[in-house]
Amino acid sequence: MDLIKSHKRRSRISEAMYILLNVLLALAMFAVTYVSGSPWIAVALVFMSKWRVLAVRPRFWLANLIANTVDLIVGLSYVTLVYCMTGSVGVQAALTVLYIVWLLIIKPRSKHTYVVIQAGTALFLGLTTVSMMMHEWNPVCFVAASWIIGCIAMRHVMNTYDEPYSNLYSFVFGVVTAELAWISYHWMAAYAIPGVSPIRLSQFALFTTLFYFVAERAYYSYHAYGEVRRNDIIPPVALTALVVIAAYVLAAIYGSDAL
Structure with missing residues (x-):
């Protein structure tokens, strides 16, 4: 005792x-x-x-x-x-x-939900700071940093599954992130946050994080049921579509500044 x-x-x-x-x-x-x-x-x-x-x-x-x-x-x-x-x-x-x-x-935390949040947080904050600090650097540096962050975030989630191709899927998501970074480098948009003027909400970071959640939910559904179920994928897709539309509408009304 x-x-x-x-x-x-x-x-x-x-x-x-x-x-x-x-x-x-x-x-x-x-x-x-x-x-x-x-x-x-x-x-x-x-x-x-x-x-x-x-x-x-x-x-x-x-x-x-x-x-x-x-x-x-x-x-x-x-x-x-x-x-x-x-x-x-x-x-x-x-x-x-x-x-x-x-x-x-x-x-x-090690539960799957927390792991998804951990990776999403790293992805969003990492791309936000990269957008703020590296948007005027050489585009190769900007794209490479975004690719690394995308790979790391997706690999963090994929390691929770018994998936033999986790490195490949992480690499693919990193490539998608790099492609979005290349586009965003030439068309960088950001939104002012009231009361936090030096920090701007990067459209690139926001959209990429939303796409990450869609990809994660799609894989989770496929891994659990052998197919991507409609009920699992519609909510994140709908949320992503609404946020993207809202972002462009607000940008058209109020404008968006380059970082």
């Missing part, structure tokens, strides 16, 4: 330390960005927080790194958005709270 109580006590202490360290990490990233006015120290903290990737034999480093890429994308996107909102402490604090929610609630 004493052994059981001791084990439970250690578990509670470990859980409390996990929560505390993650909260301190988010706060430290916000603080160093706010004080220094530069994102680079916070970027270093993001990579330093992944020290456990190397706390194994070298042959497992690559596999661990790939498994942590979704979290890296979200962390780097958080730093970028906080840096872009320099001078707006309230928005930076709100972003920090959302990042803490990611670290404590969304990231640790």
